[in-house]
Amino acid sequence: MGCKSAPHVPREAARRDYSSGRARCGWLDVSGSDEAGMSENNNVPPHSAAPDRTKLRLLCERLVREAQQKGIAVGELSVMCRGRRRVGAKGGGRAASSPPPSATVPSANTSANTSARWRWLASALVVASAVLALQTQLLERLRLDFVSSKCVVRNNYFVMEATRLRTDCGRVCVGVREAAEFSANVTRAAFEEWAYLSRPLVVRQAAAHWPALERFSLPFFRSVYDSVEGAYEAVSEECQFLPFRSEFVDLRDALAMHPARAARAPGTRPWYFGWSNCSPGVSAIMRQLAPRPPFLPAGSESSALDWIFMGGDGAGAAWHLDYVQRPSWQAQISGTKSWHFRPVPECQDVCQSFNVTVEKGDIIFVDTNQWYHTTFIHEGALSITIGSEYD
Structure with a gap:
């Protein structure tokens, strides 16, 4: 899954598309954002917000790739990529948006989940290593028993018939x-x-x-x-x-x-x-x-x-x-x-x-x-x- 690049459109058309709250980037939803909000999220002047939405898409695309490499679900990224209202904001004004994608600052829940994943993975690797070591020892013992047993080797007629x-x-x-x-x-x-x-x-x-x-x-x-x-x-x-x-x-x-x-x-x-x-x-x-x-x-x-x-x-x-x-x-x-x-x-x-x-x-x-x-x-x-x- 990745973000689709927006085609080049005239500035006025981009403004109309932006003001309607419809983004062109796959799952990335910026509904309710205005020109000022978009400019604030991307650190660009208000008059450049519409065409520079491409930057946001590129940043999100990069974030998706990094998340997939680290095993973080894409659903968790949508929280960081959305503009959200700050609950309890003074005067009920518009919410400050989440940190820009380029910052990739995870939330407390995300950090906790990632830490839990690493602990689980470490435990699984320890158990798997122990099981593999045990299986290797058992197979080696069976091999030595097979080779050292004259009766088994000499009378294993199925193997000998197949290889004669x-x-x-x-x-x-x-x-x-x-x-x-x-x-x-x-x-x-x-x-x-x-x-x-x-x-x-x-x-x-x-x-x-x-x-x-x-x-x-x-x-x-x-x-x-x-x-x-x-x-x-x-x-x-x-x-x-x-x-x-x-x-x-x-x-x-x-x-x-x-x-x-x-x-x-x-x-x-x-x-x-x-x-x-x-x-x-x-x-x-x-x-x-x-x-x-x-x-x-x-x-x-x-x-x-x-x-x-x-x-x-x-x-x-x-x-x-x-x-x-x-x-x-x-x-x-x-x-x-x-x-x-x-x-x-x-x-x-x-x-x-x-x-x-x-x-x-x-x-x-x-x-x-x-x-x-x-x-x-x-x-x-x-x-x-x-x-x-x-x-």
Whole structure:
């Protein structure tokens, strides 16, 4: 809102317009003012009052701009811009007009209102700053919790699925209807042709001679982790425990289960869990009993991280992709497990699902980053597997 500039008019016409009490400045009302009053308000000679009304409009326009910048309502300015009668004036004469706009002297009420506004604004800023600081602290804590929680980061499949690289369907799964199979005497050269195709492959009885087939059991793992200092802490702080079909909170809790439940006695609750090992002492013991498959490519390096999964019949891991960026091998130390594979969404129109069953002594190779997979444990012996990654 602003004052409109008055067009140039002849002096006599301006006098007629002025004497009629009609001003040309928007909301500015000078009705009842005469030539002398206008000259008094603007400090100009009476004969120059009419044309110099433009000065008043310009001053008001400036006052409006300043008021808008300071947050003062325009309605409050109209009081300062009007000619008012002084109540109780001696002799009932005409009122002295309000101070000229150029002086911008606020009334007591205006000053009080402005002061109140500033106090309110200061209080609001203090409260807003406190709330913002609290929100910042909470968001930072959530961020740190998210990053530091291995379980949240690894199992946040919605985020990982949305951000993973698209699969090359032609290379990975087109034309694949079943897992390829080799016998235990496969040569390194023959295996290397398949090692990085990302297609599921089973080498039958490749681990049949491993000492782990006779040694691995729940009591064995408990004795190893109990004997190696810091082994449980290494899993909790640096690796990962996956409770799957159990209520266990960590590896120590799982390995300490009651012997009757560990033996899957009738009436006891079923269980299945897994973990990755980050204890060098434990790794040294397990690698002596479950060595690196000898036919892996000569130039490849195995991860120092071992994964162990164990449990009774029933569902194993639910449908998922892994996000380890390298292909994996997993040896079936005891029991029988079926793997079910499904292509990723972008390949489902050109690829198909299938499954394969792995028996005691078999080793399965699969790029779990490229195939959705789930597992199922068959009735009979306890299923125990150990595996790792290779590049």
